[in-house]
Amino acid sequence: MSLSHLDSHLANLAAALLPYRQAAERLSTWGTELAWTLARGGRLLVAGNGGSAAEAQHLTAELVGKLHDDRQPLSAIALHAETSALTAIGNDYGYDHIYARQVRAHGRPGDILLLMSTSGASPNLLHATHAARDTGVRTWAFTGPAPNPLAELCDDTLAVPSPDSQVVQELHLVSSHLLCEYVEQALPLVRDLPRMAPPAPRGVGLADRFGLDGRALAAAGSHGHGANGHSPNGLNGNGRGTNGHGANGHGSNGRGAEGVAS
Numbered sequence: 001m002s003l004s005h006l007d008s009h010l011a012n013l014a015a016a017l018l019p020y021r022q023a024a025e026r027l028s029t030w031g032t033e034l035a036w037t038l039a040r041g042g043r044l045l046v047a048g049n050g051g052s053a054a055e056a057q058h059l060t061a062e063l064v065g066k067l068h069d070d071r072q073p074l075s076a077i078a079l080h081a082e083t084s085a086l087t088a089i090g091n092d093y094g095y096d097h098i099y100a101r102q103v104r105a106h107g108r109p110g111d112i113l114l115l116m117s118t119s120g121a122s123p124n125l126l127h128a129t130h131a132a133r134d135t136g137v138r139t140w141a142f143t144g145p146a147p148n149p150l151a152e153l154c155d156d157t158l159a160v161p162s163p164d165s166q167v168v169q170e171l172h173l174v175s176s177h178l179l180c181e182y183v184e185q186a187l188p189l190v191r192d193l194p195r196m197a198p199p200a201p202r203g204v205g206l207a208d209r210f211g212l213d214g215r216a217l218a219a220a221g222s223h224g225h226g227a228n229g230h231s232p233n234g235l236n237g238n239g240r241g242t243n244g245h246g247a248n249g250h251g252s253n254g255r256g257a258e259g260v261a262s
Helices: 005-023 026-039 051-064 083-093 100-106 123-135 149-153 165-190 206-210 214-221
Strands: 044-047 076-078 112-117 138-143 156-159
Touching: 005 165, 026 044, 026 112, 026 156, 026 165, 044 051, 044 100, 044 123, 051 076, 051 112, 051 165, 083 100, 100 123, 112 123, 123 138, 123 149, 138 149, 138 165, 149 156
Parallel strands: 044 076, 044 112, 112 138, 138 156
Antiparallel strands: none
């Protein structure tokens, strides 16, 4: 007897959970580094297409607002949400550049750009990654299965190991909530780190720079109350430590630019 739509969907989700659990280990380190960046006046830029755009806006809302306890607002911008700029850039420069031009406008060295894509192949996100590299902005990605072009370009990637784009997006939402959890836990501690740090090499995170364990910091942070809030990482999604820039194929869903489900 064939599975119902419900059973089939839940089976796909269940199949992805165990490998996702391993991939998501990096979120504790990401959360500590993001907390350090935001607490010192840095900014998170987030972008995606279709459903991934909605998830990008969900993430920035949690940071500008709050996830749990009251705290100071944190600077996070969903690049698709500025509709006048988005449509003007698309009209004057083309849709492939709607995010890259905003990254060049808003990004500063040391900021972080997080790109969300089920395919990892959307041209406007790839252009945004190149713009971030040119401006000294670090790049992270939530994608579907790796290898994919976006994972190849970004400093680090959480690649959800599922061929089902709906499951990928659902676990991207889980990842967004976890990232915010780790940020809020780490905020009370990062204020005690040195105020200034030399620029880090590509792919080197906060824990590496200061000899700290990001997961330990995030866990300890849940017990304190800092000025900014109240209350190791494995391989990259493409199977390597620091990403290179080699040619690659396309995401498992076989799509290029993303549509509504992207």
